[in-house]
Amino acid sequence: xxxxxxxxxxxxxxxxxxxxxxxxxxxxxxxxxxxxxxxxxxxxxxxxxxxxxxxxxxxxxxxxxxxxxxxxxxxxxxxxxxxxxxxxxxxxxxxxxxxxxxxxxxxxxxxxxxxxxxxxxxxxxxxxxxxxxxxxxxxxxxxxxxxxxxxxxxxxxxxxxxxxx
Amino acid sequence: xxxxxxxxxxxxxxxxxxxxxxxxxxxxxxxxxxxxxxxxxxxxxxxxxxxxxxxxxxxxxxxxxxxxxxxxxxxxxxxxxxxxxxxxxxxxxxxxxxxxxxxxxxxxxxxxxxxxxxxxxxxxxxxxxxxxxxxxxxxxxxxxxxxxxxxxxxxxxxxxxxxxxxxxxxxxxxxxxxxxxxxxxxxxxxxxxxxxxxxxxxxxxxxxxxxxxxxxxxxxxxxxxxxxxxxxxxxxxxxxxxxxxxxxxxxxxxxxxxxxxxx
Numbered sequence: 001x002x003x004x005x006x007x008x009x010x011x012x013x014x015x016x017x018x019x020x021x022x023x024x025x026x027x028x029x030x031x032x033x034x035x036x037x038x039x040x041x042x043x044x045x046x047x048x049x050x051x052x053x054x055x056x057x058x059x060x061x062x063x064x065x066x067x068x069x070x071x072x073x074x075x076x077x078x079x080x081x082x083x084x085x086x087x088x089x090x091x092x093x094x095x096x097x098x099x100x101x102x103x104x105x106x107x108x109x110x111x112x113x114x115x116x117x118x119x120x121x122x123x124x125x126x127x128x129x130x131x132x133x134x135x136x137x138x139x140x141x142x143x144x145x146x147x148x149x150x151x152x153x154x155x156x157x158x159x160x161x162x163x164x165x
Numbered sequence: 166x167x168x169x170x171x172x173x174x175x176x177x178x179x180x181x182x183x184x185x186x187x188x189x190x191x192x193x194x195x196x197x198x199x200x201x202x203x204x205x206x207x208x209x210x211x212x213x214x215x216x217x218x219x220x221x222x223x224x225x226x227x228x229x230x231x232x233x234x235x236x237x238x239x240x241x242x243x244x245x246x247x248x249x250x251x252x253x254x255x256x257x258x259x260x261x262x263x264x265x266x267x268x269x270x271x272x273x274x275x276x277x278x279x280x281x282x283x284x285x286x287x288x289x290x291x292x293x294x295x296x297x298x299x300x301x302x303x304x305x306x307x308x309x310x311x312x313x314x315x316x317x318x319x320x321x322x323x324x325x326x327x328x329x330x331x332x333x334x335x336x337x338x339x340x341x342x343x344x345x346x347x348x349x350x351x352x353x354x355x356x357x358x359x360x361x362x363x364x365x366x367x368x369x370x371x372x373x374x375x376x377x378x379x380x381x382x383x384x385x386x387x388x389x390x391x392x393x394x395x396x397x398x399x400x401x402x403x404x405x406x407x408x409x410x411x412x413x414x415x416x417x418x419x420x421x422x423x424x425x426x427x428x
Contacts, residue, residue, distance in 0.1 A: 009238035013226045021222050030231050037237050101217050119183055121218045126185060141176045148179065152210045155217070 004044050008037050011054045014122060015061055021117045022065055024098075024106050032068070036061040058122070058132045062114060069110055104154040112147035115140055120148075173197040178204065182211040287393055289347050290368035290402035293354055294389070297343070298364045305341025305356055315342050319353040319369070325399060327369050329355040330422035335415055337365055347372050365405040365412075367419055372400055381416035383409040392416035396424055 015036060019029035039060050040047070047056055098106075105113060114133060118124045119140075126144075130137045173194055180186050181194040198205040230238075297304045307315040316328045322344055329339045337357035345352045352370035381392040381403070390412040392403040401423065403416045 005238045009230070009235070012230055012234060012238065016228075016230075017222050017225045020225050021218065030234075034231070034233055034237065037234060041237070099221070101221055117218070120215045121222060126180070126183075141179065144179055145175050148211055148214065151214055152207070155214065156210050 001044065004047075005041070007053055008040055008057070011057050012037065014054070015057055018058065018117060018122055019061065019065075021105065021121055022110075022113065024102060032061060032064060035064050039064065052128075055124075055128055055132055058118070058124075059134075062133055065114070066110070100155050101151070104151050107154075108147060108150060112143050112150070115143040116147035116151065119144055173204075178208055179211070182208055182215070286347070286352075286368070286370050286372050286400040287391055287402055289345070289352060289370065289372075290354075290366065290404050291386070291389070291391065293345055293352075293368060294364075294366035294404035297354070297356065298366065304364070305354075306343035308341040309339040311341075312339065315355075319344060319355075322351040323353060323369060323371055323399065324351075325397065325424070327353070327399065327423055328425075329357070329367065330415075330419040332357050332365070332415060332418060335418070336360060337415075340364070363406060365403060365407075365415065367423070368402040368404065369423070370400045370402075371398060381413060381420060383413045383416065385409050394420060396420070 012033065016029060016033045019032040019036075020026065023029045023032060036057060040057055043060075047053065108116070111133075115129060118129045118132060119126065124132065126137055126140050130140045133140070135143075177186070177190070177194055181191060186194065198208060307318065309315075312329070316326075319342060320326045320328070329342070332338075336359040338359070340356040340358045342353055342355040345354060347370045350371045352368060352372070354369070355367040357365040357367070378393065378395045381394040381401075383390060383392040385408070388406050389404055390407055390409040392409070392412050392415075394401050394416070401416075401419065403412055403419055405412055405415075
């Protein structure tokens with residue numbers, strides 16, 4: 001158990017980076033990280049030694065993030081949202097450092113954002129991303145394409161290339 | 166994703182950017198990009214996006230971990246006391262769903278902000294308000310006329326001196342109160358009413374709950390609003406059919422007065 005705890009700490013920086021990018025908010029990211037590690041400790045027995053601990057932790061964080069969105073969404077938040085997505089209401093991050101990329105990420109549907117961040121920021125393979133999010137590989141690819149195209153066009157401006165498959 | 170002859174699919178371009186191709190596949194893509202400048206620009210911008218993401222977020226890798234995370238990962242000691250005002254609604258929802266109960270918890274719009282015990286105090290308060298608010302004279306067990314007796318009785322069962330607040334400045338008079346079960350614990354309500362017969366329920370419970378929520382946290386739920394806070398061993402919940410900001414002001418008054426009742 002001691003060893004398990006220390007292993008958690010090794011992965012905490014990457015988990016926090018992912019949480020920061022996902023939530024766009026330091027406090028929420030730290031909360032998400034702490035919830036993730038606590039749940040990991042509670043479920044330590046379910047972790048199979050020898051399997052990818054980091055991927056297991058990212059899976060836990062994914063579930064917590066989605067649960068958080070669902071409860072936020074079913075609540076009395078008075079915002080419009082696209083029912084087809086699990087997007088959060090756009091909130092200004094308290095850090096106040098909302099650049100183009102930060103703004104574009106906040107607008108991205110949550111399920112697209114997860115894929116693009118796992119692949120482009122966290123460096124997971126497509127296969128691992130599919131396993132972490134429990135979605136088919138083809139879905140990873142289509143979400144990655146849509147997310148990247150959206151970000152690309154918002155940051156570099158629309159052009160004639162790429163776009164619709 | 167398997168074709169290596171032109172035209173190269175978008176999936177291939179992504180895999181190229183993400184370093185997920187072998188040497189032969191990379192050569193195919195590079196040959197393709199030489200002939201398709203707009204695709205080359207697309208790929209270049211994908212790369213720049215990756216760089217921007219790293220530029221924006223990699224600094225967080227070197228920041229010190231919050232103390233709570235450190236102690237969580239280093240100590241064999243009891244689980245860190247986390248920010249109490251967050252939480253674990255899922256287990257409570259599952260538990261209630263099994264029991265067939267519904268309402269405040271199942272809507273789970275309490276979102277990021279509750280732990281299980283406080284959430285169940287809210288559920289009890291919500292149920293009590295909805296159940297008793299429709300009763301006319303029988304909404305309370307002991308009427309305001311017997312306020313002293315009511316306060317002694319509830320305080321005795323709650324183990325702490327807890328009284329009603331004076332909300333007359335907001336137009337609410339004390340209607341009375343009653344004792345309620347809260348699992349294995351005791352709870353009680355004081356109910357207030359204004360001239361329009363709108364009612365407020367002040368729920369107080371000894372259910373072991375979170376600590377340190379000194380300032381009432383208020384949220385709307387359907388047509389009701391609820392404010393929750395803690396004081397010592399007690400959890401307080403104020404429920405009424407008003408806006409959360411209106412209830413927040415009343416909750417402040419209750420918070421200031423309830424533990425220092427004037428007999």
